[in-house]
Amino acid sequence: MEKTVAIELRGITKTFGDVVANKNVDLDVYRGEILSILGENGSGKTTLMNMIAGIYFPDEGHIYINGEEVVIKSPKDAFAHRIGMIHQHFKLVDTFSAADNIILGEKCPKFDLKAERAKLVEAHKAENEAYENYDEAEHPGPLAYMKKPKFHSEKETKRRLALMPLTGIWKKIKFNWLAKKRADVVQDIANRFGFKIDLKKKIYDMSVSEKQTVEIIKVLYRGADILILDEPTAVLTPQEIEKLFDVLRNMKAAGKSIIIITHKLNEVMEISDRVAVLRKGEHIATVNTADTNEQQLTEMMVGKKVSLNIDRTEPHDVKNRLVVSGLSAVDPDGVKVLDNVSFEARSGEILGIAGIAGSGQRQLLEAIAGLYKVKEGSITYFDPSKDDAPVDLRSKTPVQIRDLGVRLSFVPEDRLGMGLVGNMDLIDNMMLRSYRKGFMFLDRKSPKKLAETIVEELEVVTPSTHTAVRKLSGGNVQKVLVGREIAASPSVLMAAYPVRGLDINSSYTIYNLLNDQKEKGVAVIFVGEDLDVLIELCDRILVICAGRVTGVVDGRRAIKEQIGLLMTKTSHDVDENQISIDDLHTESENDTANSEGGDAQ
Amino acid sequence: MFWTFLSRSIRFSTIFLYGSTGEIITEKSGHLNLGVPGVMCIGAVGGCLGINAYLKTLGSAADMSAFGVVIIGILCALLAGALAGLLFSFFTVTLRCNQNVTGLTLTTFGAAFMKFMLGDLENSSSVVNLGTASRAFTQSMLPSEPSNWFEQLFLSYGVLVYLAIAIAIAAAIILKRTRTGLNLRAVGENPATADAAGISVGKYRYLSTILGCAIAALGGLFYIMDSLGGALEFTVDAYGWMAVALVIFSIWKPNWAILGSILFGALYIAPNYLLNLSFSEKEIIKLLPYIVTVLVLIITSIFGKRSVQPPAALGTTYFREER
Numbered sequence: 051m052e053k054t055v056a057i058e059l060r061g062i063t064k065t066f067g068d069v070v071a072n073k074n075v076d077l078d079v080y081r082g083e084i085l086s087i088l089g090e091n092g093s094g095k096t097t098l099m100n101m102i103a104g105i106y107f108p109d110e111g112h113i114y115i116n117g118e119e120v121v122i123k124s125p126k127d128a129f130a131h132r133i134g135m136i137h138q139h140f141k142l143v144d145t146f147s148a149a150d151n152i153i154l155g156e157k158c159p160k161f162d163l164k165a166e167r168a169k170l171v172e173a174h175k176a177e178n179e180a181y182e183n184y185d186e187a188e189h190p191g192p193l194a195y196m197k198k199p200k201f202h203s204e205k206e207t208k209r210r211l212a213l214m215p216l217t218g219i220w221k222k223i224k225f226n227w228l229a230k231k232r233a234d235v236v237q238d239i240a241n242r243f244g245f246k247i248d249l250k251k252k253i254y255d256m257s258v259s260e261k262q263t264v265e266i267i268k269v270l271y272r273g274a275d276i277l278i279l280d281e282p283t284a285v286l287t288p289q290e291i292e293k294l295f296d297v298l299r300n301m302k303a304a305g306k307s308i309i310i311i312t313h314k315l316n317e318v319m320e321i322s323d324r325v326a327v328l329r330k331g332e333h334i335a336t337v338n339t340a341d342t343n344e345q346q347l348t349e350m351m352v353g354k355k356v357s358l359n360i361d362r363t364e365p366h367d368v369k370n371r372l373v374v375s376g377l378s379a380v381d382p383d384g385v386k387v388l389d390n391v392s393f394e395a396r397s398g399e400i401l402g403i404a405g406i407a408g409s410g411q412r413q414l415l416e417a418i419a420g421l422y423k424v425k426e427g428s429i430t431y432f433d434p435s436k437d438d439a440p441v442d443l444r445s446k447t448p449v450q451i452r453d454l455g456v457r458l459s460f461v462p463e464d465r466l467g468m469g470l471v472g473n474m475d476l477i478d479n480m481m482l483r484s485y486r487k488g489f490m491f492l493d494r495k496s497p498k499k500l501a502e503t504i505v506e507e508l509e510v511v512t513p514s515t516h517t518a519v520r521k522l523s524g525g526n527v528q529k530v531l532v533g534r535e536i537a538a539s540p541s542v543l544m545a546a547y548p549v550r551g552l553d554i555n556s557s558y559t560i561y562n563l564l565n566d567q568k569e570k571g572v573a574v575i576f577v578g579e580d581l582d583v584l585i586e587l588c589d590r591i592l593v594i595c596a597g598r599v600t601g602v603v604d605g606r607r608a609i610k611e612q613i614g615l616l617m618t619k620t621s622h623d624v625d626e627n628q629i630s631i632d633d634l635h636t637e638s639e640n641d642t643a644n645s646e647g648g649d650a651q
Numbered sequence: 652m653f654w655t656f657l658s659r660s661i662r663f664s665t666i667f668l669y670g671s672t673g674e675i676i677t678e679k680s681g682h683l684n685l686g687v688p689g690v691m692c693i694g695a696v697g698g699c700l701g702i703n704a705y706l707k708t709l710g711s712a713a714d715m716s717a718f719g720v721v722i723i724g725i726l727c728a729l730l731a732g733a734l735a736g737l738l739f740s741f742f743t744v745t746l747r748c749n750q751n752v753t754g755l756t757l758t759t760f761g762a763a764f765m766k767f768m769l770g771d772l773e774n775s776s777s778v779v780n781l782g783t784a785s786r787a788f789t790q791s792m793l794p795s796e797p798s799n800w801f802e803q804l805f806l807s808y809g810v811l812v813y814l815a816i817a818i819a820i821a822a823a824i825i826l827k828r829t830r831t832g833l834n835l836r837a838v839g840e841n842p843a844t845a846d847a848a849g850i851s852v853g854k855y856r857y858l859s860t861i862l863g864c865a866i867a868a869l870g871g872l873f874y875i876m877d878s879l880g881g882a883l884e885f886t887v888d889a890y891g892w893m894a895v896a897l898v899i900f901s902i903w904k905p906n907w908a909i910l911g912s913i914l915f916g917a918l919y920i921a922p923n924y925l926l927n928l929s930f931s932e933k934e935i936i937k938l939l940p941y942i943v944t945v946l947v948l949i950i951t952s953i954f955g956k957r958s959v960q961p962p963a964a965l966g967t968t969y970f971r972e973e974r
Binding site: 103105106107125126137141142143144145146150151154155156157225226227228252254 | 827828829830831832833834836837840841843844845846847848849850851957958960963971972
């Protein structure tokens, strides 16, 4: 069977400020195939697809559809080229019914006055001819006159032609009017495609999978030939995923091109014909799914091991500092974001947390910091100043946690949202941690000194300590934040993606800072995305996937592919072939059990 | 007595109705325009200057045609309001400024602009002209004084009162029952979704703000030419704030705004009809609309029904490539 190319990308490059999201990407998508796009977070998959869908505009490169070069400047242009995208965060208006969401933005078919006029003249001419050739004898019967062609005089034709523009306006008005029956029209189409869903329901009354179905119907209704799905299975149950895959296979059989972005290797193997792998914004390779396996894909996704030469000292005087056991939490929509998470962070050790972004890392750290509501489980802190007496941290506010004398520092992922106040200067940001000190008036002297120390020691590039933090570059912002958190002399330091967006030198500054803390006996928790860094920096690496712990590996013995597989394992795979958990972990499980016993007393 | 009171309330309510209908159309696009009071002032300026210029070309105010005065007044007020709306949209859509700040600036500017532009008219013969011209606005379709309650309630108003109600009803229908309205509401609820559906967020926001401001501007014209009978008073902005409160009271529905504005109008003029009230008691009655608005806010947020909430993207700016 000859395969025809539906869409070709050539040399696509897109940058956001200094960050290169896509670099010189070439990609072909054929008709009637399902192409998976695979890559770690931040590898530029969504950005690339957004450029096809008209959300972003590429800086460089060309896009060809059916062999012709096109320019896609906006979602409107994408529609015109019959491209439909289902975004990871659904683009639906909550307060509208599903049907209204589907017809949203639909354009009135263009009324071509010239063509319509020509059509009318032709029709009249044809009918007049029929009238002339009509022989009454050939059509007997009492009702024959009803079938008799009508004669259109020249005058009538002229009048109709003159009134033609009004027909155009009337059609526009009629199109613009929202009939009460509009939901039925859309419902009919949905039924014909085989979807079982009530489209009169409001979106806010719908489940996640229903919302996704609405998105798919929307794209089909708009008549898309190229369908892009951005992580469609992330929010679905296994049964719902099966249903979705059936829909996709039917669409593929109907000759549509489907591009599906996903992290889950088993799904890639199950649904796709070909797999394109992106890494750090670059297209690594496109392979036929039948010719590859999970191992090989993981290797392409994570890349060859790179030596970073981060110093790692042997941990000494290791003690349990923070023990989390059986922690579960749900998000506001009722979706489980943490599922029975247990681990322990030890003093003098760096515990890495690896996982696809959005697997629950943020919620885990926020739960420990007292910012996220916990449903089940316990968080226990062992206070070094009180001879390691256990302190229960579960369901405490950050202020309560601090008042208990728990020295917990948190470097959140959202630096200028949760960590620092962008519009305030360095000194004021230091004071966010010390504003309660002093009597009546704020103590500004010590924060100023602290800010100056941080600027000097961490080589923060800033005009002065009075500069608004938001004006600093990303690396310097991070240095200020980490500096402040370390200055509080924590016994537990949690850092989420502390080197994200930082250049190589700033990254090393941060690694060294974390290592210093480790040597001082702090229990460091490091959430990272670069597996090379995690393996070289961390003593132990906790891998989580979809809110569950899928394994704990020793940083010194870890292999990248092993972590990569753990990151993409779905829950039932884990139970079947649990990756050998190192001896450290089994030993610590006993500790956990002991500490739970201690809590109960 | 009661019918007179009710018909006066309806007449007075027109100021609020113009302001809130305009603001509802604007807010449905996700634009929070706190400049409505200023826009009403600017509308009054536009209308008065237009009528004044027209009467000056005639030489004598007695030669005026009632139709001409009304049309010129309305068109000039619409134009002035539209320009104010264009200015607001330029700042908030194109330059992506903060809407609250821009709106409040527009209000301050509008009130001062009115004094600046119309201050001179106040002490000249133009004031007499405006008084004459206002008869064209207050002229009802009845040949004489209303004789029964029906005439009093339905037929005793000037043209601007009917226009306000017609605009409000038309706005309600367009918002609810046309694709234009659906697209506009989508822009106000979730601009990213609207954009992905091929709706130009900027275009809708520009047009709805310009249209909304043009309608609100008629409120200023009405106040000067109908309520005050051509007298110049610089208190239009106070009624503008009532119009903003009315938007919340009518839970973003122009048809509700018709009833709400009548209620607000009635409460506002009630003290004049209730004798034996002390000054402070009268002022408290005038405060009631605000208290009612607060109550509506409390009730709607307690019940939390999604259909009575403000547009979800109200007050936010939209930029497609933001990440």
